[in-house]
Amino acid sequence: MTRSLTEAELIEAVQNLTSERLSRFLSARIVIPRQSDQGLVYERLDMARLQLACELDDQYEMEPDALSMVLSLIDQMHGLRAELREVLRAIDAQPDPVRSQLVERIGTARFRRS
Numbered sequence: 001m002t003r004s005l006t007e008a009e010l011i012e013a014v015q016n017l018t019s020e021r022l023s024r025f026l027s028a029r030i031v032i033p034r035q036s037d038q039g040l041v042y043e044r045l046d047m048a049r050l051q052l053a054c055e056l057d058d059q060y061e062m063e064p065d066a067l068s069m070v071l072s073l074i075d076q077m078h079g080l081r082a083e084l085r086e087v088l089r090a091i092d093a094q095p096d097p098v099r100s101q102l103v104e105r106i107g108t109a110r111f112r113r114s
Contacts, residue, residue, distance in 0.1 A: 004034070004036065004041035004042060004043060005041060005042045005043075005044075005046075005047065006038060006039070006040075006041060006042075007019070007022065007039070007040060007042070010022070010042045010046070010047060010050070013047055014047055014050045014051050014054060015051065015054065016054040016055075016058060017050055017051075017054055021054065021057070022050070024064045025050060025053055025064055025067070027064065028064035028065050028067060028068040029068055030049060030050065030053050030064065030067055030068050030071055031046040031049050031050060033046065049071060052071065052074075053067050053071065056070065091103070
């Protein structure tokens with residue numbers, strides 16, 4: 001199990017993250033910390049999301065709500081990539097004639113103009 005981070009540990013670990021910036025990001029629900037006996041705690045995934053949010057904010061001066069939307073789109077993209085990997089594994093597991101037919105059909109559909 002991964003160790004959770006306190007707010008102070010998180011701010012120390014994430015470059016350019018301040019308490020004020022974290023408050024803005026929390027309001028925009030960029031991360032949703034978990035409540036524990038020690039107060040709010042953050043996971044490693046939260047740390048990565050906040051690092052990316054800080055970088056995007058620094059580079060593009062994005063509003064927290066816009067950052068939240070961009071991160072949501074990135075999350076969706078990662079989910080779709082994971083689903084596509086599963087589809088590709090399923091295709092790869094098929095016998096050669098079926099796999100060839102699927103590859104041909106997918107290629108045709110990909111380049112078909114509607």
